[in-house]
Amino acid sequence: MESIADQLYRILCDRITGGTYAPGSRLDPQAIATEFGVSRTPVREALARLEHDQLIVTRPRSGTFVARPGVTDVREVCQLRKGIEWVATGIAARTMPQDRIADLRDEAVEALRRADRGDYEPFFASDSRLHNEIVAATGNARLIRARSSAEPFVLWLRALGATGRRRVADSTRRHLEILDAIAARDVEGAQRAAAVHLDEVEQQMVADLS
Known part of the structure; x- marks a missing residue:
């Protein structure tokens, strides 16, 4: 309770x-x-x-x-996410079950279809689930707790930023690259895709606040 x-x-x-x-x-x-x-x-x-x-x-x-979030907040949160999720993605590439990967992939593709019709909520849900599932796949309680502590600020920054078909498509493409590398058990490829994705997210959020 x-x-x-x-x-x-x-x-x-x-x-x-x-x-x-x-x-x-x-x-x-x-x-x-x-x-x-x-x-x-x-x-x-x-x-x-x-x-x-x-x-x-x-x-x-x-x-x-x-609070009024600024560029420093964006950079700090994104750096925290990148540190946690780079490690987590490498572990997930070794441990995440194939059926869960397939489920996340199907969800991401369907969310993009819905975004094409102007409904962005499925993308937001898919985005949050994907990142949280990757961290959860580590089984590391401290990593999970650290990522969870940043989640409200991540959601807030997203709400304050711009959303559009192109941005959703770009993020979905990165999500699929990450998932495909995890499915292939390509640790380095998964980590590289995750790092590129989070760098792009940081650049987008900084641009939104600017």
């Missing part, structure tokens, strides 16, 4: 990463407590987690605000 603080964290995180709360907007702890009919204690706990995730900032004598 989720605690009240956990539920609040999830709801507030979704509101930030989904764009309901715009960057720079002020969060009123008392208003949040009143909205959900809870005390200030779970609100403080939820906000502390959001601050740890660097989704919000607290300024003395000013209040709590949704």
